[in-house]
Amino acid sequence: MGIYVNENENTFLLTNDEISYLFRIMENGQLEQLYYGKQINYTGHFQRFVERSYRSVSVGEFTGDLVTSLESIKQEYPSFGGGDFREAAFEVELENGSHVMEFKYAGYEIRAGKHKIPDLPATFVNDPGDASTLQIKMKDDLTQTELLLNYTIFEKYPVIARAASIHNDGGQTLMLKRMMSASCDLPDCDYEFVHLSGAWGRERHLYRTPLRPGIQAVGSTRGSSSHIHNPFLLLARKTTTEHTGEAYSMSLVYSGNFLGQVEVDPYRISRIMMGIHPSKFNWVLPPGGAFHTPEAILVYSDQGFHKMSQAYHRLYNHHLIRGKYAGRERPIVINNWEGTYFDFNEEKILTMAEQASKLGVELFVLDDGWFGKRNTDTTSLGDWFVNEEKLPNGLGHLSKKINALGMKFGLWFEPEMTNGDSHIMREHPEWVVGTPHRQRKQGRHQYVLDFSQPEVVDYVFSLMDQILSSANIEYIKWDMNRCISEAYSCGLSAKAQGEFFHRYILGVYKLYDKLIQKYPDILFESCASGGGRFDPGMLYYAPQTWTSDDSDGIERLKIQYGTSYVYPISSMGSHVSSIPNHQVGRMTPLDTRANVAYFGTFGYELDPCALEQQEIEQIRKQIAYCKKHRRLMATGDFYRLLSPFEGNETAWMVVDEKKEKAVVGWYQVLSEPNEAYKRVKLTGLEEAAIYYIEELDSAYSGSELMYMGITLTPKINEVMDFNILDKRDFSSKLFTLVKIDR
Numbered sequence: 037m038g039i040y041v042n043e044n045e046n047t048f049l050l051t052n053d054e055i056s057y058l059f060r061i062m063e064n065g066q067l068e069q070l071y072y073g074k075q076i077n078y079t080g081h082f083q084r085f086v087e088r089s090y091r092s093v094s095v096g097e098f099t100g101d102l103v104t105s106l107e108s109i110k111q112e113y114p115s116f117g118g119g120d121f122r123e124a125a126f127e128v129e130l131e132n133g134s135h136v137m138e139f140k141y142a143g144y145e146i147r148a149g150k151h152k153i154p155d156l157p158a159t160f161v162n163d164p165g166d167a168s169t170l171q172i173k174m175k176d177d178l179t180q181t182e183l184l185l186n187y188t189i190f191e192k193y194p195v196i197a198r199a200a201s202i203h204n205d206g207g208q209t210l211m212l213k214r215m216m217s218a219s220c221d222l223p224d225c226d227y228e229f230v231h232l233s234g235a236w237g238r239e240r241h242l243y244r245t246p247l248r249p250g251i252q253a254v255g256s257t258r259g260s261s262s263h264i265h266n267p268f269l270l271l272a273r274k275t276t277t278e279h280t281g282e283a284y285s286m287s288l289v290y291s292g293n294f295l296g297q298v299e300v301d302p303y304r305i306s307r308i309m310m311g312i313h314p315s316k317f318n319w320v321l322p323p324g325g326a327f328h329t330p331e332a333i334l335v336y337s338d339q340g341f342h343k344m345s346q347a348y349h350r351l352y353n354h355h356l357i358r359g360k361y362a363g364r365e366r367p368i369v370i371n372n373w374e375g376t377y378f379d380f381n382e383e384k385i386l387t388m389a390e391q392a393s394k395l396g397v398e399l400f401v402l403d404d405g406w407f408g409k410r411n412t413d414t415t416s417l418g419d420w421f422v423n424e425e426k427l428p429n430g431l432g433h434l435s436k437k438i439n440a441l442g443m444k445f446g447l448w449f450e451p452e453m454t455n456g457d458s459h460i461m462r463e464h465p466e467w468v469v470g471t472p473h474r475q476r477k478q479g480r481h482q483y484v485l486d487f488s489q490p491e492v493v494d495y496v497f498s499l500m501d502q503i504l505s506s507a508n509i510e511y512i513k514w515d516m517n518r519c520i521s522e523a524y525s526c527g528l529s530a531k532a533q534g535e536f537f538h539r540y541i542l543g544v545y546k547l548y549d550k551l552i553q554k555y556p557d558i559l560f561e562s563c564a565s566g567g568g569r570f571d572p573g574m575l576y577y578a579p580q581t582w583t584s585d586d587s588d589g590i591e592r593l594k595i596q597y598g599t600s601y602v603y604p605i606s607s608m609g610s611h612v613s614s615i616p617n618h619q620v621g622r623m624t625p626l627d628t629r630a631n632v633a634y635f636g637t638f639g640y641e642l643d644p645c646a647l648e649q650q651e652i653e654q655i656r657k658q659i660a661y662c663k664k665h666r667r668l669m670a671t672g673d674f675y676r677l678l679s680p681f682e683g684n685e686t687a688w689m690v691v692d693e694k695k696e697k698a699v700v701g702w703y704q705v706l707s708e709p710n711e712a713y714k715r716v717k718l719t720g721l722e723e724a725a726i727y728y729i730e731e732l733d734s735a736y737s738g739s740e741l742m743y744m745g746i747t748l749t750p751k752i753n754e755v756m757d758f759n760i761l762d763k764r765d766f767s768s769k770l771f772t773l774v775k776i777d778r
């Protein structure tokens with residue numbers, strides 16, 4: 037790994053065994069992108085990567101030179117207004133109303149490790165040798181503004197982390213209108229645009245469409261990263277598959293409004309960029325002021341989607357997720373939400389807990405409804421005081437009782453919200469987001485607290501702190517159940533209203549920071565009406581995220597498959613819920629529900645007292661199975677085998693680092709008459725090794741399992757049994773492999 041600067045050529049090269057990223061200082065002092073992709077060897081002749089051609093209507097950089105035009109040059113961090121008519125990464129308004137800046141190269145710095153980004157989540161190194169950082173300094177002489185571009189290359193991964201900051205060293209107030217975390221011009225446009233999009237209950241489905249000229253984008257202006265689009269984009273060759281072909285991707289370590297876009301220009305260059313959404317973003321930069329962007333993680337894969345996902349999984353597991361649970365197996369949860377909704381009391385909860393503990397559950401999570409007068413979703417958010425009608429002996433008593441059953445106790449909060457009927461709304465209406473003299477619209481009967489005001493964050497912290505110090509609470513589910521409308525803060529001047537959305541999310545991060553500092557051992561699970569804020573920013577604070585409110589095993593195939601493009605399965609909250617499923621009414625069999633949920637942070641979302649004896653026995657076995665294999669699930673490599681977006685079958689597997697253990701899940705949505713022979717081909721195993729498959733009570737070579745596959749068709753003498761047992765919709769099989777001596 038290294039960062040090489042060639043002062044004769046004015047080039048900067050970041051390279052490791054996997055990737056190279058090359059740019060240079062142009063004659064006008066700006067930066068030109070030269071190469072990004074598979075690792076290339078340093079020859080000292082990178083000048084020949086520079087491409088120039090005469091374009092008749094372009095604006096030239098130098099008087100009399102019609103060839104050097106920013107319009108057709110691949111740029112590194114393009115700014116607005118200087119002859120490049122594509123969308124810029126960056127735009128500032130000066131006091132005189134002009135928008136043109138001329139940032140010119142002004143120096144560089146290289147350091148081991150990487151910088152922290154003030155107040156924002158970001159990847160980190162565990163050891164300075166894990167990564168190297170190049171910081172390029174650019175300067176606009178007229179305004180005395182400095183732009184710092186940070187590039188971190190990780191030693192072991194095909195990853196470059198990018199972020200930028202701007203520092204106003206001049207005398208005038210600047211208005212920052214747009215500042216992306218990263219922008220990169222790729223030399224052609226023969227790609228397909230892949231993104232993770234959806235809605236509540238069907239988050240992060242996979243979409244793949246050919247690029248066309250012009251702009252295509254994903255984004256959010258809802259105040260959260262959202263169910264609709266995930267802060268991730270990917271360009272893949274038409275021929276790219278799971279294990280072959282090129283893939284360029286960006287993932288944003290941020291939980292607020294974002295934009296990820298691709299612009300294909302007339303010369304077939306694809307400009308990809310990602311960062312805070314510029315819509316309604318205006319940041320006042322007074323003299324002496326600075327602004328830091330969130331971090332974008334660029335992954336290049338020359339071997340398809342798997343290699344890309346593996347880079348994200350490893351990076352996020354080892355260099356983003358923090359705390360006691362990072363890289364560790366998670367407790368098996370039971371959450372009472374779908375079991376009781378708001379209708380519970382201490383006795384009911386303790387009966388559920390008792391039953392759950394007998395099943396082997398390790399953590400009881402008391403969901404919404406334990407506070408204020410919260411018997412419906414119309415009241416009490418913000419009233420973080422125990423509901424004594426439901427829990428007359430308080431949370432301290434309840435947690436003790438649950439601990440005595442051998443389980444940890446966890447609690448639901450929705451810290452960012454309040455209802456019309458709450459003490460905050462009565463006492464501090466100015467703490468609630470809303471535009472003056474206009475209706476504040478409700479979402480799920482609730483309003484958003486103005487987390488851009490530090491006193492609101494401090495106040496919510498004090499309420500949560502009282503609860504957390506009153507009982508042994510070892511897990512928090514942090515929910516967020518509405519988008520932000522009528523965005524406006526009483527705490528900001530008229531001119532600074534464009535700072536609201538970013539300041540809001542900084543307030544959310546601040547509250548997480550305060551809680552983690554005081555309660556470092558609490559396991560946080562983030563949630564936003566299910567998976568509405570499943571992003572890398574949240575993972576920095578909460579090692580797991582409730583993947584979706586849709587917990588039907590069949591629906592989860594697409595949701596978890598799509599989510600796995602970026603996020604490790606150890607970060608995906610995935611529970612078995614009751615049937616008929618509360619979101620889709622489906623009667624998915626219990627084994628299939630668990631066979632899907634094992635590939636995540638496992639748990640149950642039901643009333644254990646309503647189970648039949650046969651279900652109880654099955655669940656006991658499921659929990660025992662999970663305990664046996666969850667270390668593998670938390671730390672192994674995840675492979676996608678068959679895509680739910682392409683057919684009736686889905687398959688995936690997890691293999692440990694030493695390739696000695698693996699678990700494979702295979703799922704079939706609808707049963708088929710007179711079906712074709714079926715096999716599932718595994719991957720990631722050692723060819724010559726012998727693996728014993730528990731469920732088949734047989735041994736196979738790794739090569740047989742990978743190239744012939746596991747035969748799913750019944751053996752001849754089992755035809756009848758197979759037909760009777762397995763002819764059903766929503767079926768699944770689990771295969772547990774262990775390497776044995778020959």
Ligand code: GLA
Pocket residue numbers: 373403404448515517563564565566582585
């Ligand atoms: C959201 C969450 C659910 C549950 C409810 C409680 O919808 O996604 O899991 O916690 O809120 O109101």
